[in-house]
Amino acid sequence: AQKVTQAQTEISVVEKExxxxxxxxxxxxxxxxxxxxxxxxxxxxVFLIRRNSFDEQNEISGxxxxxxxxxxxxxxxxxxxxxxxxxxxxxxxxxxxxxxxNMLTFGGGTRLMVKP
Amino acid sequence: xxxxTQSPTHLIKTRGQQVTLRCSSQSGHNTxxxxxxxxxxxxxxxxxxxxxxxxxxxxxPPRFSGLQFPNYSSELNVNxxxxxxxxxxxxxxxxxxxLDTGELFxxxxxxxxxx
Numbered sequence: 001a002q003k004v005t006q007a008q009t010e011i012s013v014v015e016k017e018x019x020x021x022x023x024x025x026x027x028x029x030x031x032x033x034x035x036x037x038x039x040x041x042x043x044x045x046v047f048l049i050r051r052n053s054f055d056e057q058n059e060i061s062g063x064x065x066x067x068x069x070x071x072x073x074x075x076x077x078x079x080x081x082x083x084x085x086x087x088x089x090x091x092x093x094x095x096x097x098x099x100x101x102n103m104l105t106f107g108g109g110t111r112l113m114v115k116p
Numbered sequence: 117x118x119x120x121t122q123s124p125t126h127l128i129k130t131r132g133q134q135v136t137l138r139c140s141s142q143s144g145h146n147t148x149x150x151x152x153x154x155x156x157x158x159x160x161x162x163x164x165x166x167x168x169x170x171x172x173x174x175x176x177p178p179r180f181s182g183l184q185f186p187n188y189s190s191e192l193n194v195n196x197x198x199x200x201x202x203x204x205x206x207x208x209x210x211x212x213x214x215l216d217t218g219e220l221f222x223x224x225x226x227x228x229x230x231x
Contacts, residue, residue: 044222044225045159045208045222046222091158091159103161107158108158
C-alpha cells in the first residue's frame with residue numbers, strides 16, 4: 001500500500017525567510033511518480049511539479065526547489081525568500097505506475113502562513 | 117484559472133438524501149477524476165472516467181457513482197448521504213492520463229454539508 005506523510009501540519013514564517021516542507025512516502029513499486037500541489041483558499045489544487053522515480057535530479061524553478069532522495073524516501077520542497085502570496089496549503093502526492101491513470105495518494109498537507 | 121468548472125459551489129443536504137455534483141472539464145481533456153477532501157485532510161481518490169467509462173476506483177462504496185458524457189463533462193452522484201460525506205469534492209481533468217502529461221487541472225470544488 002502506498003502512503004504519503006507530511007509531518008508538519010502548520011508552519012509559520014516571516015516574509016523573506018526560507019522554508020522547507022517535508023514529504024516522506026512509502027511504496028512497494030519501483031516505478032512511481034511524486035507530485036506537489038498548492039491549494040490556495042479558493043480551493044483548487046494548483047500543480048507545481050511532477051517527478052518520476054528514475055529522476056533524482058534536484059529541480060529549481062524560480063524561488064521553488066525540490067530535493068528528491070530515494071534513499072530516504074523523501075521529496076522535500078523549499079521556498080526561498082517566502083512571500084505572503086505563498087500562504088496556502090501544500091500537498092505532496094504519490095502515484096504508482098501500476099495504477100491506471102490519475103489515482104494520486106495525497107499526504108495530509110502542510111499549511112504555510114507567511115506573515116509580512 | 118484552470119478552465120475546470122464545478123457546480124454547485126456549495127450545498128446543504130440532510131442524511132439519506134441524494135446529491136449530484138457536476139464538472140465541466142478543460143477543453144481538449146478527455147479524462148476526469150473525482151476526489152473527496154474532508155476538512156483538514158488531503159484529497160482522496162474516488163474514481164476516474166476516461167472516454168465515458170470508469171477507469172479506476174478508490175476505496176469508496178457503491179453509493180458513490182459517476183458518469184462521463186460525450187463532451188467529457190462529468191457527474192458525481194452520492195446516494196443515501198451520511199454525515200461523513202460532508203467534504204469538498206474536487207474534479208480534475210487531464211488530457212488522457214496525468215502520468216503522461218504530468219499534471220491534473222483541478223476545479224475549485226463543490227462543498228457539501230450533510231446535516
